[in-house]
Amino acid sequence: MSVLVIAEHDNATLKGATLNTVTAALACGGDVHVLVAGQNAGAAAAAAAQIAGVAKVLHADSEALAHGLAENVAAQVVAIAPGYSHLLFPATAGGKNVAPRVAALLDVAQLSDITKVVSPDTFERPIYAGNAVATVQSTDAIKVATVRGTGFDAAAATGGSAAVEALAAVADSGKSQYLGSEIAKNDRPELTAAKIIVSGGRAMGSSEKFNEVLIPLADKLGAALGASRAAVDAGYAPNDWQVGQTGKIVAPQLYIACGISGAIQHLAGMKDSKVIVAINKDAEAPIFSVADYGLEADLFAAVPELVKSL
Structure with a gap:
């Protein structure tokens, strides 16, 4: 049997999470097929x-x-599902929106946020905010799973030569309607795809200080900006910068945490980063327990000094 990956895209380009999901699909065994459902999405x-x-x-x-309306995409996936042993979605907002609908329509259990494929029917997934790892076995004929991108390396974007087969599209379900969207403009790398992330916490004190202190460092490093939930809740940073269990799960090459204490929900979203640097004046801050390098200092003095040294 083959494995189907549901691609995440904007009708022109593929999102990076699709490449990680392909790697998970290859580990399941069998041929890997990719579904690109959209409009004028030939480039994707x-x-x-x-x-x-x-x-x-x-x-x-x-x-x-x-526009990736969940009801229509789910119907498209279900229409071709009988030919596959696994249906894999990136564990993104889009994937998490469609996958449960597909699982319900197929009357199977969903495997959420898998981080390792042990065998074609056995997977690992984090539980308790990442403090434990569960090994889950599924006996369903069709496995429906969301794939945590940080758990798998990205497949090579070039080197393949797959055939593209046109598929009959399902009719509009009429259950939802696209009215419009407001897309945040950002010149920086996308948070989940960034190789370097500079994050700030509640200790930043204000949105003005957040920008004044962290933006120069991010500019020097070509980094994306992130924030703890506390900083977002306080209005220091926008929602789409939130890193953590209820925000975005990231695993960059370098993660610099400034004034972040290290609550469990934040650690769950960034502890897989390759190198973690923590700057905090509280020596007892939990962030130091996962940091590769820790600096016990006032961030308002230390970060500008770091910028000058770069």
Whole structure:
């Protein structure tokens, strides 16, 4: 049996999480197919065909699929599901929106946030905010799972030569309607794909201080900006910068935590980072327990000094 990866894309390009999901699919065994459901998404389908390890790309093109409405995408997946042993979604907002609907329509259990494929029917996933890892076995004929991108290396975006097959698109379910969207403009790398992240916590004190202190450091390093939930709740940073269990799960090459105490929900979102640097004047801050390098200092003095030294 083959494994189907549901691609995340914007009709023009693939999102990085798709590449991590392909790696998980390859570990499940069998041929890997990628579904690109959208409108005028030929470029995204062509990009999917170039991914190393992909055997076939299924391209469903319809106005009903243009904006990734969960009801329509779920119906498209269910229509072709009988031909697959696994249906894998990136564990992103989009994937988490569609996957439960697919699992319910197929009457199977969903495996959420898998971080390792032990065997085709056995997987690992974090529980208790990442403090424990559960090994889960599924006996369902079709396994529906969301894949945590930080648990798998990204597949090579080039080197493949899969065939692109046109697929009959399902009819609009009529259950939801796209009215519009407001997309945040950001010149920095996307948080979940960034190689370097500079994050601030409640200790920043204000949005003005947050920007004044952290932006120069992020600019020097070419980094994305992140924030703890406390900083977001206090209005120091926008919601889409939140790192943590209820925010975004990241695993950059370098994570610099400034004035972040290290609550469990934040650690769950960044502790897989390759190198963690913590700057905090509280020597007892939990963030130091996961940090590779810790600096016990006033961030308002230490960060500007670091910027000058770079």
